[in-house]
Amino acid sequence: MTKAQRDRIIVGERPKVTSEVLDDTNIRYNWKTSLLNKNLKYDLSRCVGCSLCLPCPWDAITLGPVQEIAAGRLEGAPLILIDEDKCTFCGLCDSACLFNAIEARFDDIPADLQYSRLKGKHELDEEKCAPCLLCAKICPREAITVDLKVTPKLQLVTYKDPKAAQRVAKGSPDAKGTIEIDEDKCTWCGLCELLCPECITIYWSEEKPKPPDFIPAVGIRVDTTHCDYCGLCETICPSDAVKVTCETAPTRKIKEPEVTGSMTIDDGLCVDCTLCAEKCPYEALDVTLPLTGDIEIQNLEKCDPTGCVNCFNICPTKAIYPTGEKDKIAINENICVFCGACENACPEQVLKVTRDSYKLSQIEKARDWEQARARRFYDPLIGQEPRRDDIYQRVIKAPPSQYSTSIQTKSDQWSDDKVSRQQARERVQKLQEIIRMNWRLRLMFERGRVDPLFSAVKDEAKKKFNKTAKPKKKTSPQKTKSQK
Numbered sequence: 001m002t003k004a005q006r007d008r009i010i011v012g013e014r015p016k017v018t019s020e021v022l023d024d025t026n027i028r029y030n031w032k033t034s035l036l037n038k039n040l041k042y043d044l045s046r047c048v049g050c051s052l053c054l055p056c057p058w059d060a061i062t063l064g065p066v067q068e069i070a071a072g073r074l075e076g077a078p079l080i081l082i083d084e085d086k087c088t089f090c091g092l093c094d095s096a097c098l099f100n101a102i103e104a105r106f107d108d109i110p111a112d113l114q115y116s117r118l119k120g121k122h123e124l125d126e127e128k129c130a131p132c133l134l135c136a137k138i139c140p141r142e143a144i145t146v147d148l149k150v151t152p153k154l155q156l157v158t159y160k161d162p163k164a165a166q167r168v169a170k171g172s173p174d175a176k177g178t179i180e181i182d183e184d185k186c187t188w189c190g191l192c193e194l195l196c197p198e199c200i201t202i203y204w205s206e207e208k209p210k211p212p213d214f215i216p217a218v219g220i221r222v223d224t225t226h227c228d229y230c231g232l233c234e235t236i237c238p239s240d241a242v243k244v245t246c247e248t249a250p251t252r253k254i255k256e257p258e259v260t261g262s263m264t265i266d267d268g269l270c271v272d273c274t275l276c277a278e279k280c281p282y283e284a285l286d287v288t289l290p291l292t293g294d295i296e297i298q299n300l301e302k303c304d305p306t307g308c309v310n311c312f313n314i315c316p317t318k319a320i321y322p323t324g325e326k327d328k329i330a331i332n333e334n335i336c337v338f339c340g341a342c343e344n345a346c347p348e349q350v351l352k353v354t355r356d357s358y359k360l361s362q363i364e365k366a367r368d369w370e371q372a373r374a375r376r377f378y379d380p381l382i383g384q385e386p387r388r389d390d391i392y393q394r395v396i397k398a399p400p401s402q403y404s405t406s407i408q409t410k411s412d413q414w415s416d417d418k419v420s421r422q423q424a425r426e427r428v429q430k431l432q433e434i435i436r437m438n439w440r441l442r443l444m445f446e447r448g449r450v451d452p453l454f455s456a457v458k459d460e461a462k463k464k465f466n467k468t469a470k471p472k473k474k475t476s477p478q479k480t481k482s483q484k
Contacts, residue, residue: 017084024357029082038089038106042082047101048316049079051353052118052340053093055380060086061093063344070310091115092377098290098339099316101278117376119361120272120290120337122265128284129236131261132189132288135276135285136215140205140318144276145267148261150194150236156255157230164250168228171198176247177229179222185241188217188279191240192233195257198226211321213334214279232257233432236280273317273335291340291381293355295331295481302348305330314345414450434460 025045031038036300049066060083068074089252091104096118105110109240111117136144141160159165167173193202209216209426236257277285297303305312305322311329312320319336322329329350340353356376434457 010154019084022484023465029084035108041103043101046099048099048314048340048341048342051344052096052098052339054378056093058086058088066344067310067347070314098337116360116362118276118290118358120270120359121288123286124263125284128282129263129265130259130282132191134187134279136187136280138214139276140436141269142273143266145264146261149381150191151258153196153232154276156232156257158253159197171226174230175228175245179227179229180243181220181222183220185239186217187239189238189281191236195236196233199223202419211318237312271316271337273337275335278334288359289337289418290359291338291355292357295333295336296352298352300328303350305329310341311351314341357381
């Protein structure tokens with residue numbers, strides 16, 4: 001096949017778009033040409049039916065039956081619908097999804113490696129972290145795992161009389177005293193139970209912790225028959241909730257307890273809701289929300305939190321909860337990510353979500369046009385519609401003329417001049433014509449290779465428009481009167 005034949009086939013080629021069901025919760029949409037493969041994978045189990053992907057510039061995404069799914073009347077249905085005929089597989093929906101329900105790939109390269117995405121920030125101060133089990137127990141997204149080891153009490157307390165140690169192990173220690181645990185002070189870190197499971201038992205809740213307190217347990221019990229009042233549980237408690245008084249005990253040697261371990265945060269599940277930082281007894285976590293805003297409760301007379309539980313079920317961070325009072329519902333805005341799922345799920349329009357700022361992650365190689373791409377998609381999320389017809393003029397520094405040594409500058413401004421808009425449209429049309437007729441330039445544009453694209457377009461423009469331009473006639477310079 002000749003080069004001309006290959007170019008002709010590629011120019012006329014249309015992408016092949018297909019979809020396939022991978023399993024019960026995953027659907028993949030494929031876009032394929034001979035030069036480039038793109039795909040979107042939609043995970044139903046991670047989607048919460050929010051409105052962050054709805055500003056799709058191609059109107060390819062619409063909401064599914066969010067209210068029915070939130071109410072429990074419908075199961076297994078997608079919360080958003082993707083129109084593969086309209087979708088251009090640009091990856092913007094992936095960049096906006098806080099819950100990683102949409103994954104875009106370009107030739108098996110994840111979109112988040114090429115584009116900035118809506119993302120908060122979380123940092124762990126390992127020197128302050130104990131660690132403990134609290135953050136893993138209360139995380140509403142189950143994004144935190146803790147590998148924790150505490151030296152057991154039986155290895156820390158050694159008795160001079162070997163028989164005294166045997167009696168402690170059997171549950172009949174030769175010791176007297178008192179031990180009290182104040183559950184109001186307890187942070188439910190779990191360290192005391194790991195230290196002395198023979199004496200202390202925490203009854204962890206089988207359900208996820210509920211707002212507003214997010215207490216992961218229903219109670220704690222002390223078995224005094226196994227307690228020798230060594231005081232190690234009081235030493236290890238970070239909130240001073242344990243008080244131990246030892247009246248009599250055999251001669252013994254007590255070592256300090258050692259706590260080791262590590263905490264891991266799954267970025268694919270974490271949405272940076274700040275709950276872990278808010279509850280951490282050591283102040284070891286610093287979390288920044290991806291979005292800031294406000295939730296307004298309106299039409300409260302229509303709200304029925306006893307019969308309708310849509311907002312409670314759909315909220316991904318459990319920031320909404322019933323109060324049982326006249327105000328009916330309350331919202332913890334400190335842990336709300338302002339995704340808008342509750343507003344979509346409410347059948348009576350009781351909740352109104354507004355956003356005022358967003359935070360984006362940074363990619364390794366910054367590109368000038370990436371900022372414009374981000375503004376075009378993310379500004380509508382905070383109620384700022386991008387201006388489409390205006391022309392943004394960058395700072396232009398003109399070289400000094402022969403009559404002046406000063407540098408003339410034109411400041412950044414939005415121009416409403418009709419002539420300027422017409423000139424810009426003509427330039428854009430010429431650029432589109434150049435890229436459309438050259439498949440190599442189209443491929444550069446598709447893959448985001450901006451710098452070589454600009455230089456190639458300039459070369460093509462010179463070739464194309466220099467051919468059509470008429471040669472100027474040579475004119476001899478006119479002589480002045482003095483020269484005559």
